[in-house]
Amino acid sequence: SKHITGHTGLLCLLGSPVAHSVSPEMHNEACDQLGLDYSYLAFDVPEDKMPQAVEGLRTMGARGWNITMPGKNIMCRLADKVSPASEISGACNTIVNDNGVLTAYTTDxxxxxxxxxxxxxxxxxxxxxxxxxxxxxxxxxxxxxxxxxxxxxxxxxxxxxxxxxxxxxxxxxxxxxxxxxxxxxxxxxxxxxxxxxxxxxxxxxxxxxxxxxxxxxxxxxxxxxxxxxxxxxxxxxxxxxxxxxxxxxxxxxxNGMYMLLYQGAASFKLWTGEDMPVEIIKEKYFSGK
Ligand code: NDP
The missing domain is CATH 3.40.50.720 (NAD(P)-binding Rossmann-like Domain)
Structure with missing residues (x-):
C-alpha cells in the first residue's frame, strides 16, 4: 500500500539474502493495482533466527509471508498445518496466518x-x-x-x-x-x-x-x-x-521468469483471495529481466 495507516496489513519475505528479490515490488504493485491495504517488506533472517521471527510475525498478526533460502525447510516445521505438497517435500515458500494458525504451502x-x-x-x-x-x-x-x-x-x-x-x-x-x-x-x-x-x-x-x-x-x-x-x-x-x-x-x-511470477501470483491468491494482475506485473517487472 502506498498509503499506510493503522489498518494496513503486513506481508513479507523471510530469508537471507533477500535484498535482490523482486517479490516486494511484485506484491506491492499488485496490492496497489487492486486497492488492497497490505505492505510487503523483505526481512533478512538467517535460519537460526527463524523461530523468533515467526513468533514475532504470528504475534503481530502479519497476514502471511514468503520464505526463501535458507528457511524453507525449518519454516515447514514451525507451521501448525502443512499442505500436501509441502508435507511431501518438507519445504515451503508461503505461510498463511489465519488468526495465529500458520499453514505452510509450496507455490513454486x-x-x-x-x-x-x-x-x-x-x-x-x-x-x-x-x-x-x-x-x-x-x-x-x-x-x-x-x-x-x-x-x-x-x-x-x-x-x-x-x-x-x-x-x-x-x-x-x-x-x-x-x-x-x-x-x-x-x-x-x-x-x-x-x-x-x-x-x-x-x-x-x-x-x-x-x-x-x-x-x-x-x-x-x-x-x-x-x-x-x-x-x-x-x-x-x-x-x-x-x-x-x-x-x-x-x-x-x-524459462523460469514466469514460474517466478506465477509462484508469486499463487501466494498472493492464498493471502488475499484475489487474482494478481499478472499482465501489469509482467510488463513492469519482468519484461526487461
Ligand atoms: P539448489 O542448490 O537447491 O539445487 C541446485 C541443483 O542443481 C541440485 O540438484 C544440484 O545437484 C544441481 N547442480 C548444481 N551444480 C550441478 C552440476 N554441475 N551438474 C549437475 N547438477 C548440478 O538450488 P535451487 O533449486 O534453489 O535453485 C536452482 C536454480 O533454480 C537456480 O538457478 C535458481 O535461480 C532457480 N530457481 C528458479 C525459481 C523460479 O521460480 N524460476 C525458483 C527457485 C530457484 P546436487 O543436489 O547434486 O548438489
Missing part, C-alpha cells in the same frame, strides 16, 4: 505448472525428464506428480541424491499415480532414452545461471527432438545456453 511447483500451461503445452498424462533434485527441482517434481503427470525420471549427480530425494520419490510413488524414478547422470544413454519419449525436459539445476552462462546441463544436443518442450528454471539469463540450443534444434522452450 504451482508456478511451474502454470508457466508450462501458459506456453500452450499440456503435460498431464505425459512423461517428464527432470534434471536436478534441489529446491526448485523437488518443488516441480512434487506438484507435477500431484497434478497428474504420468511418469517422471529425475536425474541428479551428487551423494545427497540418495537422501532427501529418495524419500520424496518413495512418498510420491505411494500416494500418487505418477511413476517416479531416480537416475544418475553418469550414463548418457539412460538420459537420452528418457528424453526420447518425454513431452518435457526440465532443467532444475543451477547449471547455466549467470555468471557462468557458457555452461549447459545437456552437452549433446542430439538428445533434443522436435516434440520436446524444454523448460529451464533459471531466469537469469532469460535465455540460457540450454534454451538457445533447444530452440535451434526445433524445440519449444520456456
Amino acid at each position: 511447483g504451482v508456478g511451474f505448472m502454470r508457466a508450462v500451461a501458459e506456453n500452450g503445452v499440456d503435460i498431464i498424462g505425459k512423461k517428464m525428464t527432470l534434471l536436478g533434485a534441489g529446491g526448485a527441482a523437488t518443488a516441480i517434481l512434487v506438484q507435477a506428480a500431484l497434478d497428474g503427470v504420468a511418469e517422471i525420471n529425475v536425474f541428479n549427480v551428487r551423494d545427497n541424491f540418495f537422501g532427501r530425494a529418495e524419500e520424496i520419490v518413495a512418498k510420491l510413488n505411494e500416494r500418487t499415480s505418477c511413476k517416479v524414478t531416480l537416475h544418475d547422470f553418469s550414463d548418457p544413454e539412460v538420459l537420452r532414452a528418457s528424453i526420447a519419449d518425454s513431452a518435457i525436459l526440465v532443467n532444475g539445476t543451477s547449471v547455466g545461471m549467470a555468471p557462468k552462462t557458457e555452461n549447459t546441463i545437456i552437452t549433446d544436443t542430439t538428445m533434443f527432438h522436435k516434440d520436446l518442450f524444454v523448460f529451464d528454471v533459471i531466469y537469469n539469463p532469460q535465455e540460457t545456453r540450454l534454451l538457445r540450443e533447444a530452440k535451434e534444434a526445433g524445440c519449444k522452450t520456456g
Whole structure:
C-alpha cells in the first residue's frame, strides 16, 4: 500500500539474502493495482533466527509471508498445518496466518505448472525428464506428480541424491499415480532414452545461471527432438545456453521468469483471495529481466 495507516496489513519475505528479490515490488504493485491495504517488506533472517521471527510475525498478526533460502525447510516445521505438497517435500515458500494458525504451502511447483500451461503445452498424462533434485527441482517434481503427470525420471549427480530425494520419490510413488524414478547422470544413454519419449525436459539445476552462462546441463544436443518442450528454471539469463540450443534444434522452450511470477501470483491468491494482475506485473517487472 502506498498509503499506510493503522489498518494496513503486513506481508513479507523471510530469508537471507533477500535484498535482490523482486517479490516486494511484485506484491506491492499488485496490492496497489487492486486497492488492497497490505505492505510487503523483505526481512533478512538467517535460519537460526527463524523461530523468533515467526513468533514475532504470528504475534503481530502479519497476514502471511514468503520464505526463501535458507528457511524453507525449518519454516515447514514451525507451521501448525502443512499442505500436501509441502508435507511431501518438507519445504515451503508461503505461510498463511489465519488468526495465529500458520499453514505452510509450496507455490513454486504451482508456478511451474502454470508457466508450462501458459506456453500452450499440456503435460498431464505425459512423461517428464527432470534434471536436478534441489529446491526448485523437488518443488516441480512434487506438484507435477500431484497434478497428474504420468511418469517422471529425475536425474541428479551428487551423494545427497540418495537422501532427501529418495524419500520424496518413495512418498510420491505411494500416494500418487505418477511413476517416479531416480537416475544418475553418469550414463548418457539412460538420459537420452528418457528424453526420447518425454513431452518435457526440465532443467532444475543451477547449471547455466549467470555468471557462468557458457555452461549447459545437456552437452549433446542430439538428445533434443522436435516434440520436446524444454523448460529451464533459471531466469537469469532469460535465455540460457540450454534454451538457445533447444530452440535451434526445433524445440519449444520456456524459462523460469514466469514460474517466478506465477509462484508469486499463487501466494498472493492464498493471502488475499484475489487474482494478481499478472499482465501489469509482467510488463513492469519482468519484461526487461
Ligand atoms: P539448489 O542448490 O537447491 O539445487 C541446485 C541443483 O542443481 C541440485 O540438484 C544440484 O545437484 C544441481 N547442480 C548444481 N551444480 C550441478 C552440476 N554441475 N551438474 C549437475 N547438477 C548440478 O538450488 P535451487 O533449486 O534453489 O535453485 C536452482 C536454480 O533454480 C537456480 O538457478 C535458481 O535461480 C532457480 N530457481 C528458479 C525459481 C523460479 O521460480 N524460476 C525458483 C527457485 C530457484 P546436487 O543436489 O547434486 O548438489
